[in-house]
Amino acid sequence: MSLAVKAAPEAASATVKPGHEPAHGAEQVLTDGFHLVLDALKLNGIHTIYGLPGIPITDLTRKAQAEGLRMISFRHEQNAGNAASIAGFITGKPGVCLTVSAPGFLNGLTALANATTNCFPMILISGSSEREIVDLQQGDYEEMDQLAIAKPLAKAAFRVLHAEDIGVGVARAIRAAVSGRPGGVYLDLPAKLFAQSMDAAAGAASLIEVVDPAPRQIPGPDAVQRALDLLRGAKKPLIVLGKGAAYARADEALKTLVEKTGIPYLPMSMAKGILPDTHEQSASAARSFVLPQADVVLLIGARLNWLLSHGKGKTWGGKTSKDWGAQKFIQIDISPTEADSNVRTDAPLVGDIGSCVEALLAGIGADWKQPPAEWLAAVADKKNKNVAKMAETLAKSPTPMNFHSALAVVRDIVKANPDAMFVNEGANALDFTRSIVDMYKPRKRLDVGTWGVMGIGMGFAVAAAVESGQPVIAVEGDSAFGFSGMEVETICRYNLPVCVVIMNNNGVYKGTDVNPRGGDVAPTVFVKDARYEKLMEAFGGVGVYARTPAELRAGMEEAIRSRRPTLINAIIDETAGTESGRITSLNPTAAAKK
Numbered sequence: 001m002s003l004a005v006k007a008a009p010e011a012a013s014a015t016v017k018p019g020h021e022p023a024h025g026a027e028q029v030l031t032d033g034f035h036l037v038l039d040a041l042k043l044n045g046i047h048t049i050y051g052l053p054g055i056p057i058t059d060l061t062r063k064a065q066a067e068g069l070r071m072i073s074f075r076h077e078q079n080a081g082n083a084a085s086i087a088g089f090i091t092g093k094p095g096v097c098l099t100v101s102a103p104g105f106l107n108g109l110t111a112l113a114n115a116t117t118n119c120f121p122m123i124l125i126s127g128s129s130e131r132e133i134v135d136l137q138q139g140d141y142e143e144m145d146q147l148a149i150a151k152p153l154a155k156a157a158f159r160v161l162h163a164e165d166i167g168v169g170v171a172r173a174i175r176a177a178v179s180g181r182p183g184g185v186y187l188d189l190p191a192k193l194f195a196q197s198m199d200a201a202a203g204a205a206s207l208i209e210v211v212d213p214a215p216r217q218i219p220g221p222d223a224v225q226r227a228l229d230l231l232r233g234a235k236k237p238l239i240v241l242g243k244g245a246a247y248a249r250a251d252e253a254l255k256t257l258v259e260k261t262g263i264p265y266l267p268m269s270m271a272k273g274i275l276p277d278t279h280e281q282s283a284s285a286a287r288s289f290v291l292p293q294a295d296v297v298l299l300i301g302a303r304l305n306w307l308l309s310h311g312k313g314k315t316w317g318g319k320t321s322k323d324w325g326a327q328k329f330i331q332i333d334i335s336p337t338e339a340d341s342n343v344r345t346d347a348p349l350v351g352d353i354g355s356c357v358e359a360l361l362a363g364i365g366a367d368w369k370q371p372p373a374e375w376l377a378a379v380a381d382k383k384n385k386n387v388a389k390m391a392e393t394l395a396k397s398p399t400p401m402n403f404h405s406a407l408a409v410v411r412d413i414v415k416a417n418p419d420a421m422f423v424n425e426g427a428n429a430l431d432f433t434r435s436i437v438d439m440y441k442p443r444k445r446l447d448v449g450t451w452g453v454m455g456i457g458m459g460f461a462v463a464a465a466v467e468s469g470q471p472v473i474a475v476e477g478d479s480a481f482g483f484s485g486m487e488v489e490t491i492c493r494y495n496l497p498v499c500v501v502i503m504n505n506n507g508v509y510k511g512t513d514v515n516p517r518g519g520d521v522a523p524t525v526f527v528k529d530a531r532y533e534k535l536m537e538a539f540g541g542v543g544v545y546a547r548t549p550a551e552l553r554a555g556m557e558e559a560i561r562s563r564r565p566t567l568i569n570a571i572i573d574e575t576a577g578t579e580s581g582r583i584t585s586l587n588p589t590a591a592a593k594k
């Protein structure tokens, strides 16, 4: 057993007169549920909580501050939850979100489910009402069986009923969040638990400092050999890096693998920057060429979900949308059940990404043959043509701005500030940004992830600033921003160096739809020429109204230099976007025209 035990700090204990005198007449030192929760988190290196106060956790938020934890208070729990989840991605430790019961819990639950889907380690801690009343459904204040509701949406869910079990509860939550495939964990703490007292020394002895919470998982030598054999025989190999590869913090090993093998690679959205997007082996600009052409694909921390067209169909050279292409797949994943999820996995390599990549490298000697020159030339040719085409588009400066002319500015600013964190959501505002704005370092790009969820923006921006200390640039669709916009107050309150850039095209996808019957405006259209920058000014931040690339550039440069909370309202041609950005084809269409 490897239980490291730490004494509860002085401040965590209360000296009280016990009900009857202890044997020696000495006063007994007590601790309580509040302090045991905080001590357990601190003992495990968790020093920041993202949350929103209220019954029964208000005192927990106060005591957290008093105990030296950083308590970041939000305006809506979903944003606190998103902040916690991305803190988990950025740090590799579980991000903690703290909410009240029932409605607060439910508000945080979307973020917890999103964390589980995206494999972000997060712990949602919610206070809950009286068990006896909840279970008899007698109508308690904010009554809800939260544990049951969280279970299907979380990687794991636990409830602690007794103060002496808090240490175990927190340890189990941490392990579940970060070991194997990371995910969201729910920890239910009933109101009564916080008030429970116990002997301080016994309390301290009950806490667990988790040893090796995310153990390495070494791949089997036969699986490594199988993968190497397949890769060695490839004529048109391709590497796909997923956000799992970014999370793995195996940056050097991944770079060595790509460069030693000479294989072209594609980074998925949040894997951008593991190697700089300007790397000569990046095939991003030739994506629609390399996917159907490749004969052996090495997936590293990337799942064959919808974002990769399920590994089949026309994207992969299949004859119809259901047919498989001719590729063979090698898949590195920590979860053994990921293989064969959509098409055959010819060489599954199960383990943590660092260990798997190092095992591959050990088998790749100095005599490793580079991929055939024709393949590399074909990829380079396609890429150069597409890059040249894009450069032409980016050089134009139409009035009003379009996505390209605005994003050409953002691209320059990110290039000049490669350490800045970068948040991105929207439809066109997401898709254009992802392809135009290069990333230079790992784990800088944070976006809508596996679900394409709107609403992550300000929560991610707050956590990115808090966890990294770096300036944050958040490029937001005007619709996307609306989901978490009130958190500009949070950004101002904590004086975070966040520069929000709203790509304001007056609506969802564009601002030009009309209601055929007149009356109400179309469902996708917002108030025209909305002055979003005034929202930031309302709380003491800087607002910028930018109609030209020069105004946008000046605003962003000043925001980065001053580190002041800034919101730039970038006015974009309302006709510039397309329906759903790049995923127009996912909209269902019926044959009947009505």
Ligand SMILES: Cc1ncc(C[n+]2csc(CCOP(=O)(O)OP(=O)(O)O)c2C)c(N)n1
Residues within 6 Å of the ligand: 425, 426, 427, 428, 429, 430, 452, 453, 454, 455, 476, 477, 478, 479, 480, 481, 503, 505, 507, 508, 509, 510, 577, 581
């Ligand atoms: C939680 C959630 N609700 C709704 C959607 C559907 N949706 C996808 S993109 C989008 C907004 C697109 O508009 P905007 O952010 O302004 O980007 P634009 O395309 O106009 O640049 C919406 C509502 C979603 N993805 N997630």
Ligand SMILES: [Mg+2]
Residues within 6 Å of the ligand: 477, 478, 479, 503, 504, 505, 506, 507, 508, 509, 510
């Ligand atoms: Mg829009």
